[in-house]
Amino acid sequence: RDWKKMFEDRAVGPLLVLLLVGLMPLLYTPHEGRTYWRSVAPRPVQPVPASASELRFIVIGDFGAGSVWGNAQREVAGLLQRVADTLQPHFVLSTGDEIYPAGVTAADDPRFADLFELQYRSPSLHVPWLMSVGNHDCIGSVAAMIAHSKYAARFYMPARYYDTTLQVGGRSVHVVVLDACLLVCGADVRSGRCEPSMAANVNAQLRAEHYHWLEQQLQQPADWKMVVAHWPIYSFLGNGTARTFFSFSFFFLVFPSRTETSFLGTLGPTPELIDHLLPLLVQHKVQVYFNGHDHNLQLINPKQHTHPVLVVSGGGGYPFHPTLKAGVDGSVNANATLVFSAGDQGFVAAVLRADLLTLQFFTLSGDTSPAHSVDIPRLL
Numbered sequence: 001r002d003w004k005k006m007f008e009d010r011a012v013g014p015l016l017v018l019l020l021v022g023l024m025p026l027l028y029t030p031h032e033g034r035t036y037w038r039s040v041a042p043r044p045v046q047p048v049p050a051s052a053s054e055l056r057f058i059v060i061g062d063f064g065a066g067s068v069w070g071n072a073q074r075e076v077a078g079l080l081q082r083v084a085d086t087l088q089p090h091f092v093l094s095t096g097d098e099i100y101p102a103g104v105t106a107a108d109d110p111r112f113a114d115l116f117e118l119q120y121r122s123p124s125l126h127v128p129w130l131m132s133v134g135n136h137d138c139i140g141s142v143a144a145m146i147a148h149s150k151y152a153a154r155f156y157m158p159a160r161y162y163d164t165t166l167q168v169g170g171r172s173v174h175v176v177v178l179d180a181c182l183l184v185c186g187a188d189v190r191s192g193r194c195e196p197s198m199a200a201n202v203n204a205q206l207r208a209e210h211y212h213w214l215e216q217q218l219q220q221p222a223d224w225k226m227v228v229a230h231w232p233i234y235s236f237l238g239n240g241t242a243r244t245f246f247s248f249s250f251f252f253l254v255f256p257s258r259t260e261t262s263f264l265g266t267l268g269p270t271p272e273l274i275d276h277l278l279p280l281l282v283q284h285k286v287q288v289y290f291n292g293h294d295h296n297l298q299l300i301n302p303k304q305h306t307h308p309v310l311v312v313s314g315g316g317g318y319p320f321h322p323t324l325k326a327g328v329d330g331s332v333n334a335n336a337t338l339v340f341s342a343g344d345q346g347f348v349a350a351v352l353r354a355d356l357l358t359l360q361f362f363t364l365s366g367d368t369s370p371a372h373s374v375d376i377p378r379l380l
Contacts, residue, residue, distance in 0.1 A: 045153040046127050048090050051167040053353065056087050060347035061095025061230065061292025062134065063316025064115035073317025075364055076345050077119045082368050084124040087349055091127050095292030095313055096134025096180065096230030102197075103140020107147035116155065130164070130177055131157040134230040134292065138181035138198045161210060163217050169354030171378070174222035178229035180291070182210045184272050211276070218284035224352065224378060225286040231270045231293050232312055233278050234302070234336035237343055238268035238294040238321050238328060268294065268328035269336075281308045285379050288357065290348075295320045297348065297361045299340040299374060309376050310336070311359065315345040340372040354378075 049055075058080065065073045099111050116129075131149070133142055142160055149157040160182070166173040185194035186207025194202070218225065232238075281289055282305045292314030300310035322343025324330055346363035349370075355378045360370035 046090070048128060048166060051170075052090070053169050055091075055166060055168045055173065055352040056089045057350050057352070058084065058087070058089050058092045058347055059095065059228075059290050059311065059313040059350060060092065060316045061132075062097040062295050062314040062318045063094075063119075064097060064099040064111070064136075065317045066100070066111075066115050072319070072345055072364075073115075073119060076315065076317050076347070079362060079364060079367060080120065080347060081122040081125065083347075083349055083362055084122060086368075087351075088124055089127055089349070092125070092129040093175075093177075093228050093290055094129055094131045095228060095290055096132045097136045097292060097314075097316075097318070098131055098134065098145075099140065100136050100318060101139075103137045103142075104144050104148070105141055107144050107150075109144065109148075112148055112152065112155065117152070126154060128156045129154050130175070130228070131155060132177050132228050132230055133160060133179045133181050135181060135185075135194070135198070138185070138201050139195070142179075142181075142201050161213065165222070168224075168352055171223035171354045172221075173224040173226070173352065174217070174220060176214065176217050176225070176227045178214065178227060179210060180230040180273075180293075182207045183229070183277060184231050184270060186210070187272070211280075215280060218280060218286065223354075224357070225284065226288045226290065227281060227286050227308070228290045229277075230291060231273060232268075232291045232298075233273045233289060233310055234269045234300050234333050235294045235298060235312055236268075236300070236324055236330075236333055236336075236338045237296045237298060237312075237341055238324050268324055268330070269332040271332055274332065274335075278302070287376060287379055292316075296322065296344065297340075297342040297346050297363065297371070298338065299359070299361070299372065301337045301339055303335045303337055307379055309374075311348060313346075313348045315342075315347060315363070317345060320345050339374070342371050344371075346371070 063073055063076065099115055104111055137145060145157055146159060149155045160179040161177060163174065163176045181198060182202050185198050186202045186204055286308045288311060289308045290311045290313060294312055295314045295318050296312065297315055298312035320343055340361065342361060342363045344363040344365050346361065349360045349362060351358045357376040359374050361372040363371045
């Protein structure tokens with residue numbers, strides 16, 4: 001019998017499935033992360049210095065893609081290692097979406113290793129990574145991410161939102177990490193920026209509690225105030241559409257193991273944060289707001305205020321957004337000025353001294369030569 005007739009015979013289908021199951025060891029390599037925590041002794045993590053003449057750190061987000069969309073995460077990780085080997089950062093700020101496509105389900109989920117630990121092996125990156133909740137993370141279990149941080153040395157996430165205070169050159173530095181899922185989706189998970197699967201993680205009461213906590217934190221005196229979250233306030237580059245994606249089993253040619261429709265938020269400027277978060281940042285003299293979500297690099301200044309400087313760093317490995325799609329209302333950006341943008345994968349390297357913050361924007365296309373640099377003076 002020829003192959004065409006065999007495939008037309010419905011009885012052959014189950015036999016093919018059984019054959020593929022039998023060949024699974026040859027066709028499918030199990031997640032390295034399934035045995036990572038038992039087989040690999042974690043390297044010691046360098047603590048953040050209590051006081052130093054300068055603090056060096058990396059800002060990166062939207063990186064936990066693995067090989068689903070090619071090798072972008074690995075390529076960015078290679079560039080990150082080369083830059084970090086020179087910079088020797090004290091810590092990393094993550095702007096969220098550490099685990100694509102739908103977060104994690106348990107504290108020992110193998111994707112923590114596959115998409116994080118095993119991607120960034122350089123000793124120069126064995127520093128604390130201050131994690132924040134992204135919209136993809138929020139689809140899964142945020143509680144599992146917090147539980148994971150209790151025994152994963154680099155993955156620092158003591159709560160859904162948190163803060164830490166450092167010292168540099170005799171100045172105090174207050175870093176506040178937000179849960180933008182609560183701020184954006186807490187009011188109505190059915191809004192166009194969210195999706196029903198987030199409902200277990202967000203609601204209006206939690207959102208109100210988060211804003212109350214944030215006001216208390218921002219009222220604390222500090223020489224430098226930096227805020228980190230996932231969603232942008234203003235943004236000039238973004239995809240702006242819903243996507244349907246499929247994750248397949250090892251025999252994906254026969255049938256998909258799971259199909260997910262993911263809206264994952266309209267990308268671009270976020271009116272909810274313009275209306276509610278930005279006024280707080282201005283009132284309490286926050287110098288810098290770091291975010292991801294849009295898969296590119298941007299430097300943005302509000303027109304009506306001298307602060308905060310808005311830094312988009314979401315180029316960690318997911319497909320990048322080179323432009324603002326026509327379907328997004330660009331007029332929302334009317335009160336902001338785009339200083340620099342790169343529709344490319346990459347990240348931001350920072351050096352903070354007593355009275356000056358220097359940011360360098362690195363892209364895959366530019367390699368270790370920064371595409372842009374800027375000095376941000378301390379607010380007086």
